[in-house]
Amino acid sequence: MSVDINNYNPTRVLVGVPYVNTVFHFIVGGGGTTLNLTDQISNDNSIGFGKGVAWIASDQAAILANIYTSTFSSWLSSQIWVYTQLPSTSLASTPTAIIPNSQQPIPSSISSELINIVSTPSGLVVLDVSGGILFI
Known part of the structure; x- marks a missing residue:
């Protein structure tokens, strides 16, 4: 499971729950209560x-969309789905971009098996299974 609170709009x-292949969008209200x-x-692929x-x-x-077999026994692929201009209370149904793609491939020095993403003030950092780091 993964969780991220928006720094710009807390x-x-x-909340990402890869086992059920779903990302949830929540709004905190009532003064935080x-x-x-x-x-x-969901991306409609495996898990x-x-x-x-x-x-x-x-x-x-x-x-981060890691696609596994239904038993988690094989890692099939990794993708980063990027969404821009999201509505204030929901998520867009389709991403603006999916990385890697033909214009934005993953460098050969980075494994295609990605394990985490973290945002920074200047971009996005991706960690692969071998400890490689990619700045987007």
Whole structure:
């Protein structure tokens, strides 16, 4: 499971649950006393969507989508789904970009098996299974 609170708007929270292949969007209300589910998305592949979640800006987020077999016995692929211009209380149904793609491949020095993403003030950091780091 992964959780990230939006630094730019701390009432917005993303929770990734890769075992159920879903990312949940919550809004914190009531002066911090209530947590309201406002949206959820899935990538409709096996399991592994939401392994990592990261807010990039108040209306931008990235989701790590690791795709495994249904028993977690084989790692099939890793992708980073990037969302921009998100509505204030929900998630977009389709990402703005999915990395890697033909214009933005993963460098050969980075493993295609990605294990975590973290946002920074200047971008996104991705960690692979071998300890390699990619700055996006």
